[in-house]
Amino acid sequence: xxxxxxxxxxxxxxxxxxxxxxxxxxxxxxxxxxxxxxxxxxxxxxxxxxxxxxxxxxxxxxxxxxxxxxxxxxxxxxxxxxxxxxxxxxxxxxxxxxxxxxxxxxxxxxxxxxxxxxxxxxxxxxxxxxxxxxxxxxxxxxxxxxxxxxxxxxxxxxxxxxxxxxxxxxxxxxxxxxxxxxxxxxxxxxxxxxxxxxxxxxxxxxxxxxxxxxxxxxxxxxxxxxxxxxxxxxxxxxxxxxxxxxxxxxxxxxxxxxxxxxxxxxxxxxxxxxxxxxxxxxxxxxxxxxxxxxxxxxxxxxxxxxxxxxxxxxxxxxxxxxxxxxxxxxxxxxxxxxxxxxxxxxxxxxxxxxxxxxxxxxxxxxxxxxxxxxxxxxxxxxxxxxxxxxxxxxxxxxxxxxxxxxxxxxxxxxxxxxxxxxxxxxxxxxxxxxxxxxxxxxxxxxxxxxxxxxxxxxxxxxxxxxxxxxxxxxxxxxxxxxxxxxxxxxxxxxxxxxxxxxxxxxxxxxxxxxxxxxxxxxxxxxxxxxxxxxxxxxxxxxxxxxxxxxxxxxxxxxxxxxxxxxxxxxxxxxxxxxxxxxxxxxxxxxxxxxxxxxxxxxxxxxxxxxxxxxxxxx
Amino acid sequence: xxxxxxxxxxxxxxxxxxxxxxxxxxxxxxxxxxxxxxxxxxxxxxxxxxxxxxxxxxxxxxxxxxxxxxxxxxxxxxxxxxxxxxxxxxxxxxxxxxxxxxxxxxxxxxxxxxxxxxxxxxxxxxxxxxxxxxxxxxxxx
Numbered sequence: 001x002x003x004x005x006x007x008x009x010x011x012x013x014x015x016x017x018x019x020x021x022x023x024x025x026x027x028x029x030x031x032x033x034x035x036x037x038x039x040x041x042x043x044x045x046x047x048x049x050x051x052x053x054x055x056x057x058x059x060x061x062x063x064x065x066x067x068x069x070x071x072x073x074x075x076x077x078x079x080x081x082x083x084x085x086x087x088x089x090x091x092x093x094x095x096x097x098x099x100x101x102x103x104x105x106x107x108x109x110x111x112x113x114x115x116x117x118x119x120x121x122x123x124x125x126x127x128x129x130x131x132x133x134x135x136x137x138x139x140x141x142x143x144x145x146x147x148x149x150x151x152x153x154x155x156x157x158x159x160x161x162x163x164x165x166x167x168x169x170x171x172x173x174x175x176x177x178x179x180x181x182x183x184x185x186x187x188x189x190x191x192x193x194x195x196x197x198x199x200x201x202x203x204x205x206x207x208x209x210x211x212x213x214x215x216x217x218x219x220x221x222x223x224x225x226x227x228x229x230x231x232x233x234x235x236x237x238x239x240x241x242x243x244x245x246x247x248x249x250x251x252x253x254x255x256x257x258x259x260x261x262x263x264x265x266x267x268x269x270x271x272x273x274x275x276x277x278x279x280x281x282x283x284x285x286x287x288x289x290x291x292x293x294x295x296x297x298x299x300x301x302x303x304x305x306x307x308x309x310x311x312x313x314x315x316x317x318x319x320x321x322x323x324x325x326x327x328x329x330x331x332x333x334x335x336x337x338x339x340x341x342x343x344x345x346x347x348x349x350x351x352x353x354x355x356x357x358x359x360x361x362x363x364x365x366x367x368x369x370x371x372x373x374x375x376x377x378x379x380x381x382x383x384x385x386x387x388x389x390x391x392x393x394x395x396x397x398x399x400x401x402x403x404x405x406x407x408x409x410x411x412x413x414x415x416x417x418x419x420x421x422x423x424x425x426x427x428x429x430x431x432x433x434x435x436x437x438x439x440x441x442x443x444x445x446x447x448x449x450x451x452x453x454x455x456x457x458x459x460x461x462x463x464x465x466x467x468x469x470x471x472x473x474x475x476x477x478x479x480x481x482x483x484x485x486x487x488x489x490x491x492x493x494x495x496x497x498x499x500x501x502x503x504x505x506x507x508x509x510x511x512x513x514x515x516x517x518x519x520x521x522x523x524x525x526x527x528x529x530x531x532x533x534x535x536x537x538x539x540x541x542x543x544x545x546x547x548x549x550x551x552x553x554x555x556x557x558x559x560x561x562x563x564x565x566x567x568x569x570x571x572x573x574x575x576x577x578x579x580x581x582x583x584x585x586x587x588x589x590x591x592x593x594x595x596x597x598x599x600x601x602x603x604x605x606x607x608x609x610x611x612x613x614x615x616x617x618x
Numbered sequence: 619x620x621x622x623x624x625x626x627x628x629x630x631x632x633x634x635x636x637x638x639x640x641x642x643x644x645x646x647x648x649x650x651x652x653x654x655x656x657x658x659x660x661x662x663x664x665x666x667x668x669x670x671x672x673x674x675x676x677x678x679x680x681x682x683x684x685x686x687x688x689x690x691x692x693x694x695x696x697x698x699x700x701x702x703x704x705x706x707x708x709x710x711x712x713x714x715x716x717x718x719x720x721x722x723x724x725x726x727x728x729x730x731x732x733x734x735x736x737x738x739x740x741x742x743x744x745x746x747x748x749x750x751x752x753x754x755x756x757x758x759x
Contacts, residue, residue: 010628017635056678067685073675161679186685235660236653260690520709596706602714 047226051233055218056181056476058247060195060208062256063291063471068195069209069301071181075164077115077155081128083174107170114166115156125153126174152176183209185301191259193295193314194252194416194469197304205304206312208250208469211417215473215481218247246476253289253471258282261593262294265564265586270296273569273582279315279448280590281563285456285552287486288465290414291560293449316452317412317419320445321546321567324532325382325514325579327441327451329458329501331390332379334402337462337497340393343376343504349385354436356392361436363388367531380507382514382529387439396427396435403438405492406454407464408446413489414467422446441532442540448548452563455528455550458501459558462493499556502526506555515549515580518588522602525591526558527551529579534568544568545576549583553591554603560594562587 031039060069084104091097105123112122131150155175159167164177183198196207204210221244226237262280269278278296283289295315299307313319335341349370353362364384378386391399403409409424423445425434430443437443449467457464466487473482493501505526509519514529530548533540548565552558564586569577594600686692697704715722 007625007628010625010632014628014631014635066688067681070678070682070685072678072682161675184682186682187689188691190689190691233664234657235664236657238660257690522709592709593706595709596712 047228047234047237049225049227049233051223051225053221053223053244054181055220055244056246057183057198057218058216058249058476060216061249061251062191062254062259063252063289064255065251066256067186068191068252068254068256069183069185072184073161073179074157074182075159075161076157076178076180077159077164077167078176078178079125079153079155080151080174080176081126081153082149082151084126085128087173104173107172111167111170111172111175114163115159117156122155125155129153158182187256188302189298189300190256190263191252191254191293192298192301193312193316194254194290194293195301197301199304206314206418207416208252211415212250212470212473215248215250218476219245221245248476248481249474251471251474252469253284253287253291254293254469255291257597258292258594259294261590261597262292263298265590266294266296266298269564269566269569269582269586273566273571273577275566275570276568277310277315277319278566278569279319279563280565280586281316281449281452281561282590282594283452283456283467283561285459285465285558285561288453288456288460288467289471289486290467290469314416314418315567316448317414317416318447319567320420320422320447321451321548321565322444322532322535323441323446323451324530324546324548325384325387325441326455326528326530326548326550327444328379328382328387328439329455329505329528330403330406330408331387331394331399331439332375332504333406333458333493333497333501334394334399335390336375336500337402337493338394338398341375341390343500344374346372346374347378347383347386347389349373349378349383349389351385354389354392356435359432361432363436364440364442376504376507377512379501379504379528380510380513382508384440388436391435391439396430399435399439400424400427402492403444405464405490406457407450407489408444408454412447412449412453412467414449415469415484419449420447422450441530448563448565451548451550451565452561455552455563456561457490457492458498458505459526459552459561460498461495462491462498463488464490464492502552502555502558505551508551515584515587518584520553520588520591520595523553523591523595523600524555524603525551525553525588526555527562527584527587529584530565531576531578531580545578547577547579547582549579549587551587553595554600556603559598559600560591562590562594564590 057071059067059071062068088097088101088104091100108122108126109119112119115122129150130147132146133148134146159177167175183202185192185195185197187195192207194207196209196211197205198209199205204213204216209216221242222240223233223238223242224240226234228234262282266278266280269275275296280292280294281290282292284291293314293316295313297308297311299311304312336343349366349372351363353360355361366384368381370381370383370385373381373383373386375386375390377383378390394402403424409422411419411421413419425443430438434443453464453467456467466489468484468487470484472480472484475481492498503526505528506519506524507513508528509515509517509525515527519525527549528551530546530550532546532548533542534544534546535541536544546565546567547569548563550561550563550565552561564583566577566582566586569582571577571581575581696702
């Protein structure tokens with residue numbers, strides 16, 4: 001072998017290697033530069049995927065941390081019947097294919113049993129079918145007949161996690177699933193009007209769910225990555241990973257136990273009196289925190305679809321009623337606050353008319369005939385004429401100012417939305433009789449919550465607060481995002497006047513008062529009955545009433561304000577559905593339970609307790 | 619100066635090419651190994667993420683069940699079904715104690731130890747001096 005030949009051979013080899021590299025280089029140029037866009041589109045379509053990570057909606061809790069609303073994952077199971085066909089076709093051995101087919105059939109039967117479905121129905125769903133598509137889209141299976149393999153047939157919705165875990169263990173071929181979060185309300189109908197609900201599309205419709213949706217919903221995340229042939233994510237090719245931010249948790253001021261006590265009482269009111277609607281509200285006078293707000297009719301949050309439109313309305317904030325005699329706290333409080341009367345000031349309540357600003361005005365009727373009554377007796381006996389005379393002493397404008405100060409004629413600004421402002425006309429639009437009728441709670445309309453908050457102002461040393469339902473908002477890690485403090489709206493009465501009025505309201509439950517017999521010894525219940533005639537066809541009815549009892553306890557250091565308002569109650573025995581007959585017993589019964597639950601201490605201990613305090617017999 | 623022989627040049631070229639191939643091959647293999655490691659780590663973290671999500675889902679499931687079981691209505695139903703007869707106390711059933719419960723119980727225990735009839739508590743002895751009980755349960759102080 002000559003030297004020249006060897007050199008030539010090596011040169012040739014070197015050139016060949018260089019040529020190979022150049023070939024590879026040229027191909028790379030074509031792949032990376034010339035055909036780049038086309039190939040990228042193809043790869044994008046085939047491998048890239050964007051997976052949305054749904055944020056979990058925050059929970060709604062009561063003041064003690066009990067769950068009122070939460071999200072629970074559920075699964076929608078679906079079948080790809082063609083996957084089963086392909087799985088069996090992949091096995092070339094006839095005998096083994098038969099074994100596999102029988103195994104799968106047994107698993108499907110087991111799955112059907114777990115889902116509570118007939119096995120035959122599951123088998124029918126597993127039958128491979130074709131579905132029609134537009135000709136433009138029909139390129140997936142190589143033919144252009146307008147039909148493609150149907151690879152997604154729904155098997156069952158709303159499958160819970162434990163059942164799904166059992167089904168997954170079976171390894172049924174062709175089974176696919178989609179996980180969704182569904183809202184669950186463990187309390188059923190507990191505080192339904194406050195909590196609110198999400199409709200089937202996941203849109204918040206009412207209540208806290210709607211009002212605090214911004215906090216509750218969280219923020220969805222997304223992952224941009226690639227998938228393999230089996231459509232599994234290739235985590236190493238993740239190019240972007242934006243984590244989902246779960247929704248914040250909202251703690252309410254509502255106490256589940258108190259709410260249940262109120263709802264239980266409403267149930268018995270509904271069973272006894274079959275009212276049009278009824279509402280009971282309990283709150284803390286010092287903070288304005290709503291501890292319970294129950295309405296009748298109500299609905300089950302987990303079955304909101306079956307609720308009637310009427311039952312979806314929050315009667316406490318959306319219905320208007322004439323307050324009736326509960327409104328007498330306005331005239332009495334205002335007159336005492338202005339110093340124009342004392343509790344002992346006497347008024348002639350037998351008068352049928354009175355001269356006011358040069359005109360003789362007819363005074364309203366009384367339920368019982370009265371003679372001379374002191375201011376304290378006007379309150380405890382609920383004298384309409386007495387209240388009218390108190391308002392006349394104040395004058396139209398002053399009286400109107402106090403009505404506004406008590407919060408009537410404007411929204412309470414409860415942070416729940418959907419609230420009526422009530423009806424209150426200014427004095428220039430009053431007729432001559434309004435000054436005699438409004439003090440007894442006619443010629444004005446208010447929501448039960450407005451009436452409740454007016455009484456709450458008396459219980460809170462004369463300060464009107466904004467009612468609130470939200471205690472705090474925490475993020476998913478438990479850090480406090482927002483807290484809610486009591487918000488003062490108005491100083492209605494001087495603290496001394498409020499304390500005096502509270503004592504007068506205690507008189508309502510003492511012998512001679514309109515709610516005599518409903519006091520609880522040692523706890524000084526204070527309140528005011530109300531029996532407002534309903535307006536039917538433009539006239540005041542003599543048989544249909546709004547019965548109410550609004551009060552607080554203990555009178556000297558109020559801890560709970562409680563309102564029971566029942567619209568159009570029907571007494572089976574045919575008696576008058578008055579505040580005394582309908583609402584006061586409910587108030588008394590609830591108060592008894594709340595005293596025990598909240599461990600409210602008596603103002604003056606009963607004799608048995610005194611013995612115990614002295615260390616007497618055990 | 620004599621130019622280097624062509625064979626030597628080719629040999630150098632071949633050697634350099636080989637070195638380049640080995641080097642780039644090593645780099646490639648290294649890159650593949652690194653990718654494999656990344657892939658393995660990513661998949662492992664993916665599995666852990668899924669497991670965490672699964673545990674959280676199960677936790678939610680349990681929380682929902684606990685909340686349903688603790689719902690006041692459910693508790694009342696259970697009370698009725700199990701015939702427990704539990705109910706809220708009424709004010710008349712409540713005895714409020716203002717003093718230290720421990721001391722009071724200790725006094726009661728003393729009375730039991732010394733067999734002092736309870737009806738004589740607070741009354742006077744034959745000599746006129748009132749009965750007094752000393753607390754002897756020191757550990758309670």
